[in-house]
Amino acid sequence: MREAVRFCGRDLVDVYISEDAAARHPDLVKQAKKATHWVHPMTDEVARAISPDCQGVAAVVKDFRTDGLPKVDWDFVVIMTQTQDPGNAGNIIRAADAAGADAVIACSGTVDVSSPKVVRASAGSVFHLPSITNVGFEEVAEWAKARGMTLVAADGGGSVDLFDAEDGMESLDLAAPIAWAFGNEAHGFDQIDTSGFDHSVSIPLAGHAESLNVSAAAAVCLFATARSRRRMGAWDKAKTD
Amino acid sequence: MREAVRFCGRDLVDVYISEDAAARHPDLVKQAKKATHWVHPMTDEVARAISPDCQGVAAVVKDFRTDGLPKVDWDFVVIMTQTQDPGNAGNIIRAADAAGADAVIACSGTVDVSSPKVVRASAGSVFHLPSITNVGFEEVAEWAKARGMTLVAADGGGSVDLFDAEDGMESLDLAAPIAWAFGNEAHGFDQIDTSGFDHSVSIPLAGHAESLNVSAAAAVCLFATARSRRRMGAWDKAKTD
Numbered sequence: 335m336r337e338a339v340r341f342c343g344r345d346l347v348d349v350y351i352s353e354d355a356a357a358r359h360p361d362l363v364k365q366a367k368k369a370t371h372w373v374h375p376m377t378d379e380v381a382r383a384i385s386p387d388c389q390g391v392a393a394v395v396k397d398f399r400t401d402g403l404p405k406v407d408w409d410f411v412v413i414m415t416q417t418q419d420p421g422n423a424g425n426i427i428r429a430a431d432a433a434g435a436d437a438v439i440a441c442s443g444t445v446d447v448s449s450p451k452v453v454r455a456s457a458g459s460v461f462h463l464p465s466i467t468n469v470g471f472e473e474v475a476e477w478a479k480a481r482g483m484t485l486v487a488a489d490g491g492g493s494v495d496l497f498d499a500e501d502g503m504e505s506l507d508l509a510a511p512i513a514w515a516f517g518n519e520a521h522g523f524d525q526i527d528t529s530g531f532d533h534s535v536s537i538p539l540a541g542h543a544e545s546l547n548v549s550a551a552a553a554v555c556l557f558a559t560a561r562s563r564r565r566m567g568a569w570d571k572a573k574t575d
Numbered sequence: 576m577r578e579a580v581r582f583c584g585r586d587l588v589d590v591y592i593s594e595d596a597a598a599r600h601p602d603l604v605k606q607a608k609k610a611t612h613w614v615h616p617m618t619d620e621v622a623r624a625i626s627p628d629c630q631g632v633a634a635v636v637k638d639f640r641t642d643g644l645p646k647v648d649w650d651f652v653v654i655m656t657q658t659q660d661p662g663n664a665g666n667i668i669r670a671a672d673a674a675g676a677d678a679v680i681a682c683s684g685t686v687d688v689s690s691p692k693v694v695r696a697s698a699g700s701v702f703h704l705p706s707i708t709n710v711g712f713e714e715v716a717e718w719a720k721a722r723g724m725t726l727v728a729a730d731g732g733g734s735v736d737l738f739d740a741e742d743g744m745e746s747l748d749l750a751a752p753i754a755w756a757f758g759n760e761a762h763g764f765d766q767i768d769t770s771g772f773d774h775s776v777s778i779p780l781a782g783h784a785e786s787l788n789v790s791a792a793a794a795v796c797l798f799a800t801a802r803s804r805r806r807m808g809a810w811d812k813a814k815t816d
Contacts, residue, residue: 429788540673544698550666569781
């Protein structure tokens with residue numbers, strides 16, 4: 335909830351805070367009061383009634399999802415084509431945030447990114463970057479290309495070797511404007527039209543594992559881009575400034 | 576279960592297989608019969624009674640965990656010091672396997688790696704590489720160093736920048752014999768003696784996320800080592816040969 339209070343700004347409607355939590359986090363109370371008139375004290379009983387693992391702060395925020403694709407200049411977006419598991423979706427959003435992505439796009443067929451399990455697994459990252467919803471993959475593919483992004487599928491059978499791409503030995507430039515797409519946990523991209531992908535990238539696997547979990551694969555791919563971007567000086571300094 | 580049948584060999588005790596599954600996977604039946612005399616037909620009702628999401632094959636295997644540290648020449652091991660969430664533990668084991676690690680060490684205080692949730696999250700990787708259990712972290716640290724491995728903590732506050740290490744700009748050589756340690760989900764390495772670490776490595780984060788999920792962080796770190804090892808020619812070819 336701390337992340338909601340810090341990042342939702344005007345989208346914060348109400349904040350409920352227990353006496354204990356208010357004493358422990360005076361900074362949070364100050365931030366909440368700056369953002370909304372509606373900061374309410376609550377008892378521990380109320381906190382527990384709101385959620386069994388409420389840690390003394392609860393907030394009502396306006397829906398953080400954005401319907402449809404905006405006309406903005408983004409150069410690093412993450413597309414979930416059909417992610418079904420809320421833990422995976424939350425972890426992909428968290429990795430996208432940490433790698434410096436501009437936005438996450440949850441195509442129709444992806445789990446609801448505002449569901450409690452996704453929000454929790456994202457560790458607050460759903461409040462840090464835009465979540466675009468209610469769009470089909472083909473529409474997203476057209477949009478990404480019209481904006482000059484290379485559309486890249488992370489796919490175990492992909493012909494581009496991620497390590498080679500990181501070493502500049504493939505035609506894919508990981509530091510250039512990029513839209514990374516991740517598929518369904520079980521059937522990958524089997525149920526979507528993949529003809530729009532510019533590149534299909536596989537992570538080289540040693541050992542005997544046939545694949546990585548989709549959120550682990552996303553972390554590896556997104557940090558390959560993050561590393562390449564930092565090398566080229568295109569690096570979100572929000573964290574380090 | 577396919578992975579248990581393929582990789583457990585003599586440790587396979589019984590295999591139960593439904594008529595449907597036997598018809599769909601004749602190769603699996605053949606492999607099972609080679610490994611054990613005890614391949615039993617079962618009905619779909621029995622399969623469902625064994626586990627609600629049993630897909631027609633069930634196996635009894637000897638305990639795959641190894642107690643205590645063996646005297647072997649390994650040069651890439653993964654240490655879970657206190658991983659608590661079974662999904663994270665399974666995903667770390669899966670990433671370790673995929674990155675070509677020789678073994679996973681689950682220190683005392685880590686979730687039981689033979690629990691169903693860990694086995695499932697590992698997608699069979701628990702059967703691919705040794706899981707060392709029943710050892711304390713300090714013992715593991717001594718053992719790793721005595722075997723010439725560099726002991727490295729993955730830690731958000733670490734002073735070694737992972738990207739710089741990958742680019743050869745740090746004193747840490749990711750391709751040299753290495754033991755990667757990952758901490759607890761909530762308190763990292765707060766509850767263990769960290770004086771034994773040779774390096775403490777952080778993944779550079781852009782955006783606003785304060786950290787990555789521990790299994791995502793493990794994937795990023797282990798594949799940094801995998802990439803460096805492949806560059807140096809130290810790469811497990813099990814997969815590609």
